[in-house]
Amino acid sequence: MIKSIAKECKIIFRNSGVVLILILAPLLYATIYSSCYAKQVLESVPIAVVDHSHSSSSRELIFRLNASPYLSTKYSAADIEEAKMLFYSGKVYGIVYIPKSYDSSLLLSEQAKVSIFCDASYFLMYRQVFQGFVSVISSINRDRSSGEAITFESHNLFNSYLGYGTFIMPAILILVLQQTLLMGIGVVGGIYSRKGLYRGGNALQTLISKTVVYGAIYALIASYILVIHYRIFGYPINGSTLSCIAVIAPYLLSVILLATTISTLFKREESAIICTLWTSIPTLLLSGASLPPEAIPHWMYIVGKILPSSSAIPAYIRVQSMGATTADVYKEIGVLWILVAIYGTTAFIALKKRMPGRTTKSRTSNLLPYDNRHTLL
Amino acid sequence: MRQFTISFNDEIKRIASDKIYCALLFILPAISLLFFVCYFSGDSIRELPIVVVDNNKSTLSRKLIEMIDATSCARVDYIAASSDEAFSIIRKGRAYAAVIIPHSFQADIITNTPTKVALYNSGVNISTNGFIAKDIQSVVATFSAGIELQRGVPFAKIMAVGFDKHILFNPYLSYTYYLSPCFMPMMITIFTMLATAYAIAQREGREICTLLGRIFPTTLTMWIFAAIMLIFLFRVLGVPLKGSKWIVLLSTLLLVTVYQAIAILFTALTHNRHLSLSLGGGYSVLAFTLSGLTFPTMAMFPILKFVSHLFPFTFYMKIMVDQAIRGTSGNSATDIGYMSLFLLLPILVRKRL
Structure with a gap:
């Protein structure tokens, strides 16, 4: 067994390409993606104001719009045509039009009307412009009314300032572990095929040694990403360590076993890269972390559950961001253990096919240096 | 020209005999296109x-x-x-x-x-x-x-102050309109990058005509996939095409070609198929985040804002948003110009080819 573990380690650490994918890539991806979203909140989105009222009331409205953290009344346009020009040239992402009658309506105790034009081609821009505008109008209405019958209080749970990084990064970090494992173990599978290393081996021993080696490496990488990296970038840490382990342990195990199964199909290293690299975005979309499950065709969401990330991402987010307990995510943990059982079996069968055992070795000794009958790609 | 034809024909034979090459050029792009068509045919966010x-x-x-x-x-x-x-x-x-x-x-x-x-x-x-x-x-x-x-x-x-709300360009806030015009081309860029690197890395014969003959089957296949993708996008998924369809088509074909130029750069720099595939793939995947569609580059650190310009996909995304969703001429000509600059990259590494 120790020999088998040593053999796996030798393949990994003697091949710079494998080290790059298995060890450097998760750290690099985690850092680059987190850096992109590090500022978390989009602030001071430029908007144009067309003020035809030119009154103290309209100036107050513009002042309040500019004071909103989401908006910046960077441009003052003479008319709507000029504002449109700014809008279409991408200089502003919203237009506020204050009509001539704004001030007089307020003085005559009539409702004053303002128009807002938001650019919905970039959702985050739209959201900030609209949210900023609505909160300013609401505050003006509150100041001018004798008191609302019902006050609306809105609290954002688990991500109080609605940071984009806090929203998407936990999902990406969990996904990176899966994708780099799939690719890395796949590349090692390609090396096994190319060098004929499957011959004469013991399937069970190889399976256990692979699980131990990749499990150990990824326990370290996952610990770095989910503990140190999480703290560096300030992602929420609300779950207990035990609950996190209860999700991550079956997740890594199921990914390693799935990757081992797939890796037996590869004839060469590059086959693994080609077959797994493109799957990152579809896999993220199927997890329901980006678009909610309600927006995904139901059959796709269900079929997506064959991927460990589809259960681990929502479970880990609920544990770590929302402070859920192990009992709260028992269903996802259950699915992950079922996947461990399924992929454990498939990995064993696949390896057994590639490693017919010692008796077969003597019979196949006259074959080519390595036997690729069972490889697909 | 003769050398180009010989190498083109050789490459076709290689594609026919190499299962992974075949999968990379035909099967995987088809699966990914179907995936996105099915995915974005779902409901908008409600209930x-x-x-x-x-x-x-x-x-x-x-x-x-x-x-x-x-x-x-x-x-x-x-x-x-x-x-x-x-x-x-x-x-x-x-x-x-x-x-x-x-x-x-x-x-x-x-x-x-x-x-x-x-x-x-x-x-x-x-x-x-x-x-x-x-x-x-x-x-x-x-x-x-x-x-x-x-x-x-x-x-x-x-309510002393009321307001009229005008949501422009995507009034129903459809995620299909928002994401699919960029996700689907991005998948094409990934396959283009991988297929081009696979075609040329670690192979003998580095004359320009031989090289072009080798990558041309990928160019043709990905151009066809790009055209099919546009049909799926605008006809099947119903994404609006308010601007010029010719600019959209031209920039999509250019995107494929530009990614081939970048694949040549990676291959020339690494001289290793495995490494050029890994680096090229990683570069293509990162392009979406850095394009600023979901999290605008204006909110990123200045260095990352600069880095986003090292990805032609950033310019392509702007063209798609301007032409398809907004229907404005915007700066599409300038963006196409920036994208075209990436075609010059192989010249920088011609001695290493």
Whole structure:
């Protein structure tokens, strides 16, 4: 067994390409993606104001719009045509039009009307412009009314300032572990095929040694990403360590076993890269972390559950961001253990096919240096 | 030209005899296109489950719950006995938000005392958060205004400033319109990058014509896939094409060609198929985030804003948004010009080819 573990380690650490994918890539991806979203909140989105009222009331409205953290009344346009020009040239992402009658309506105790034009081609821009505008109008209405019958209080749970990084990064970090494992173990599978290393081996021993080696490496990488990296970038840490382990342990195990199964199909290293690299975005979309499950065709969401990330991402987010307990995510943990059982079996069968055992070795000794009958790609 | 033809024919034979090459050029792009077509044919975000804690259990509180349930984005799935129970339901992943109605809700309204309704909205998904917040805020405001009108408060006193909202370019806030015009081309760029690197890395014969002959089957295949993708995008998924279809087609074909130029650069720099595939693939995947479609580059660190220009996909994304969704000429000509600059990259490494 120790020999088998040593053999796996030798393949990994003697091949710079494998080290790059298995060890450097998760750290690099985690850092680059987190850096992109590090500022978390989009602030001071430029908007144009067309003020035809030119009154103290309209100036107050513009002042309040500019004071909103989401908006910046960077441009003052003479008319709507000029504002449109700014809008279409991408200089502003919203237009506020204050009509001539704004001030007089307020003085005559009539409702004053303002128009807002938001650019919905970039959702985050739209959201900030609209949210900023609505909160300013609401505050003006509150100041001018004798008191609302019902006050609306809105609290954002688990991500109080609605940071984009806090929203998407936990999902990406969990996904990176899966994708780099799939690719890395796949590349090692390609090396096994190319060098004929499957011959004469013991399937069970190889399976256990692979699980131990990749499990150990990824326990370290996952610990770095989910503990140190999480703290560096300030992602929420609300779950207990035990609950996190209860999700991550079956997740890594199921990914390693799935990757081992797939890796037996590869004839060469590059086959693994080609077959797994493109799957990152579809896999993220199927997890329901980006678009909610309600927006995904139901059959796709269900079929997506064959991927460990589809259960681990929502479970880990609920544990770590929302402070859920192990009992709260028992269903996802259950699915992950079922996947461990399924992929454990498939990995064993696949390896057994590639490693017919010692008796077969003597019979196949006259074959080519390595036997690729069972490889697909 | 003869060398080009010979190498082109050799490459066709290689494709026919190499299963992984074949998969990379035909099967995997087809699967990914179908995936996105099916994925984006789903519903828009609506009927998101929420939980209500009705501490009042009165006619008025029931009326408010009915109004919340009738909104397009929120659906009242649970009535919890306490806020703890409601938060527990959220933690279990069964609801996205909790609305809490106070004990004195009806009594306060009858006695003309201000009361409040609280929304506790999960922020772990900012998309669901936005949709729920918008609908519930508007329901509570309408409910409150209705009560004040009944009390005889003039409308202008309830809402001194009203507003007309104009959501331009994507009025239904469709995620299909928003994401698919960029996700689908990005998949094409990944396959183009991988196939080109696979075609040329670690192979003998580095004359320009030989090289072009080798990558041309990938060019043709990905151009065809790009055209099919545009048909799926605008005809099947119904994404609007408000601008010029020719600019969209030209820039998509250019995108494929530009990614081939970048693949040549990676291959020349690494001289290793394995490494050029890994680096090229990683570069293609990162392009989406750095394009700024989901999280605008204006909110990123200045260095990353600069780095985003090292990805032709950033310019392509702007062209797609301007031409397809906005229908404005924008700066498409400039963006196409920037994209074309990437075609010059192989010249920089011609000695290493």
